[in-house]
Amino acid sequence: MALLSVENLRIYYNTPVGQVKAVDGVTFEVREGEVFGIAGESGCGKSTLVHSLILRKPPMVHVGGKAIFKGRDLMTLSEEEARKIRYTELSIIPQYAMNALNPTKKIKDIVWDLAREHGYRDRDEVEKLLRERLAMVKLSPKVADMYPVELSGGMRQRATMVVSTLLNPDLLIADEVTSALDVTTQRVVIELLHHFMEEGIVKSIIFVTHDLALLDKIADRVMILYAGKMAEIGPTEEIINDPAHPYTKLLLESLPKMGIQYKKKKLHGIPGYPISLLNPPSGCRFYTRCPHVMERCKEEEPPVVKVGDDHYAACHLLGGDSSE
Incomplete structure (x- = not known):
């Protein structure tokens, strides 16, 4: 059962030089009783996405899409209605x-x-x-x-x-709560989040991080964001062990692994730099950095393709039929 259903959500920032398309057509759901992970590089839209669910302040604006939480669209709530559910039904541990x-x-x-x-x-x-x-x-x-x-x-x-x-609260958002902590304290925080769910204090958790290794320890499902778009979504084990999207694969290759020395296997960073979300390119937003780029990637936005049980990715390499 979905506690939160987000459909084609678009959250932009108004600036003097135009709108920054921080979250641009993202769709996902958070099911009751699960930890849902959101990961990606800095600037991919993770924090914008979750903060738009609980508190939108200028220059952040809702441009389109829905976020249905317990039968209500969070995007259409008045400030008074939002205040009533904040911390009682929907809460956040801020970055x-x-x-x-x-x-x-x-x-x-x-x-x-x-x-x-x-x-x-x-x-x-x-x-x-x-x-x-x-x-x-x-x-x-x-x-x-x-x-x-x-x-x-x-x-x-x-x-x-x-x-x-x-x-x-029914749904707790944990936004980069481990980013400034040592490894021991990170483990304590993750154990506490699990404990909150086991005790029924919260029903579901959205766990936001740039660290895929942490998601492997806590999340049931994971969504990978890149430049305001969903790149891949699915069960954590599949995302970690059998990623489908080139961006996800490169993210995982950039992580150090236990027992492997640098002189034996060097880490590989992702080439290039994240794109500007003020004027993002047409087509796939990852094509400027993708090692498998094709001509169609530069013109056509990739469809969301089913690649496994409850596992989807948006990439032209995976086929042309949308299975959103």
Whole structure:
């Protein structure tokens, strides 16, 4: 069952020199009970995509498409309607989460402000829940009485996770939550996200990262974005072990592997540079960097082709019949 269904979503940025097509016709769904991964290079549209679901601020604009969440189109909600479901039904652990908490307020005051905004009136009950959740993420209940600046980076990350999930949202967006953490803390964060689902605190998670190795550990399915377009989507195991799109293959080849020394096998980066989304080329957006480019790639946008069970990719190499 789909908790979120996104169809042909287009999110642009208005600038003095034109519109930046950050997300340009993306379609996917997030099913109840799954971790859905979104990956790609910096600037591919990952964060724009997920932030458009929860809070759109100028210069970000919705140009077209739908995002149906529990029967409602998130793109058409009023600010008041969006505010009511934010943190209660749909929540986000933001990028740079370690700096997301108000440094002038204690953790318990931050939580109380959030809970009161959503109709809670018993502060003692809210603070009791806060201390229970802090214990769940291996933080002392005393953290509730501390300011964010008194916490280490890892502690702030976990405190932010508690704040974002305190009201038991159905869908949790984790936007690059491991990017500034050491490997040990990354593992703790991933284990906590799994724990939140096991305990029923959240129903589904969108996990955004540039690190495919992390998605192999947490995600059930993965979508690869390139230049605002979906390149490939499917079960994580298939994406990692049998990628269909040239971009996905190059991303995986650029990752270091355990037990393989550099002198025996060098890593290969992706040639060229990401394209400008202000004036993207016609055809396939990856053709300027693709080692398999054909003439039709420069003129025709590739169809979405089924390449496996629940596995799709957008590439002319895979055939010409659209199976979207």
